[in-house]
Amino acid sequence: MQMHNKKIGRQTVKLENPPKIIAAHSIVGPKEGEGPLSGYFDEILNDDTLGKDSFEKAESQMMFTAITETLKKAKLKETDIDYLFSGDLLNQIISSSFAAREFSIPFFGLYGACSTMSESLSLASIIMDGGFAKYVIATTSSHFSSAERQFRFPLDYGSQRAQTAQWTVTGSGAVILGHEGNYPEVTYVTTGKVKDFGQKDANNMGAAMAPAAVDTIVNHFKDTGRKPSDYDVIATGDLGIIGRELADKLIQEFGYDIRKQHIDCGEIIFDKEKQKTEAGGSGCGCSAVVFTGYLYKKLMKKEIKKLLLVSTGALMSTTSSLQGETIPGIAHAVAIEMM
């Protein structure tokens, strides 16, 4: 059987029935709420525990809230939603699983580290485009305190932070995809490969993720025939300042200059000087809240018409790092356009 193939090039599919992002919600912690994007977030928490007795429960509660609020905005019930795609940074993605058990929605759990916003959006868009669903939710979250406890040092140690270190964003973003209305559309999905260039420093994840971001962006251009100037904004997930500069340099070796279009969610979410966040923000929640808070609103106002969202993930664990393994990276790109 010869089937019509929607794949163009090696890594990209062109969506023929582009799903629309009909609702988005962003919820962030107090520190993110004091940053440069303060005015764009839908909800800023005063208390990053949300009244829960653990940071893990607080993170899961943020995701629950983000999902609930998108449902309200879209005037939909949970039973209208065909699938929920979600993942997070915590071991066994407990933020997602514990949020998902509150909803009666078929659930696909994902792990893409900080690439999860564009991973969930990719799969949600594909399943919509294929005619398998009317409405799908894509979401992710991260929490500074649950991530620091898991990946680095107990907060109480007061360890000094490296200059290349990034600050895990406390936040969750959720979107609902549908087929109707005048909303930003997902037009292309470019799925990343795992890339590893031998970086071992868990305090410099930007350097580990930059080659993956470049690989995915370059392949997006090759597969689609597009070029940097076809986009108003190319937003990488959380390379941070160092990773963003590295990506801008690396991609020139492939003949592309993205410096005019390129912003990095990790770089713009904090004020480096005032907020002491070193290389910038990170975590699944970083590109999730910058997208659902800042970029989505710009798309809705047509201040941005063509966006390439490229969330980036560092695929290590504490075990792999202790065993001397290098840090593989991945990046997934999703083209989002407002007509």
Place this chain on the structure above:
Amino acid sequence: MQMHNKKIGRQTVKLENPPKIIAAHSIVGPKEGEGPLSGYFDEILNDDTLGKDSFEKAESQMMFTAITETLKKAKLKETDIDYLFSGDLLNQIISSSFAAREFSIPFFGLYGACSTMSESLSLASIIMDGGFAKYVIATTSSHFSSAERQFRFPLDYGSQRAQTAQWTVTGSGAVILGHEGNYPEVTYVTTGKVKDFGQKDANNMGAAMAPAAVDTIVNHFKDTGRKPSDYDVIATGDLGIIGRELADKLIQEFGYDIRKQHIDCGEIIFDKEKQKTEAGGSGCGCSAVVFTGYLYKKLMKKEIKKLLLVSTGALMSTTSSLQGETIPGIAHAVAIEMM
């Protein structure tokens, strides 16, 4: 825009261009190789370290081997494969990420605990049916020693095992989906919801997963109009003996009797008496190797013509258990038929 919707009922899609499972490979550890299904596995390891210096690296190497061998069987190169769907039990799914970095294949990382074989097969089947891919690989793995170290006690403690405890299977299974040839086809995908009935005992995961399995199987019957006797075999993932008995009982409350068709991969992979495996096998690798080893060969020989594979996952982490959380479960069902 009114799109044709392939969703039937709340949780199921009917695949209109059913993808075929054109190759499968199973690789297991020495203990699994001594069990009742010994004759069905493609590869039995003498040394469950595979010569690596950690069990985590050994697990990743098993998955690498399973992928490589399916490619050989299908006479395909890695560049023929459009997507790789994979996940595992380890924190941040390092077995999958480290296996995936060896291949130049667009990668979607998943986390569904022990439901991962049917989760990866579900998404792979949907993406094939939607015309987004020509060939897709779905795979997962688990390793007794990496899982015990992460979830329970250091092996050296020699802790006594509870009677309800299950034995994590050392193994990996991989399949390649394609559109051509006379192979078993994936006809329906029923996606599970996260169910939590308040079970807290991490040594009795069968009881935590049984309600999720029952919920998914019941919804599969409701959505498709099928009944237990439409299947030759209904194979749950790794409920084990106790969970399997519980599921058989629970499902009768919904008016279905599946005892004639029901086998559990965790129950049949070990000989309880001889192998001292208490309630049976578990782990992502359990349903993966029972499916790719035993059930796939039975399908190819038409000794089984209609199979419902229902891998089941317990979605807890050590952190959530220590915080007193209950254990949510999930199960995904995939109908596989040999014409």
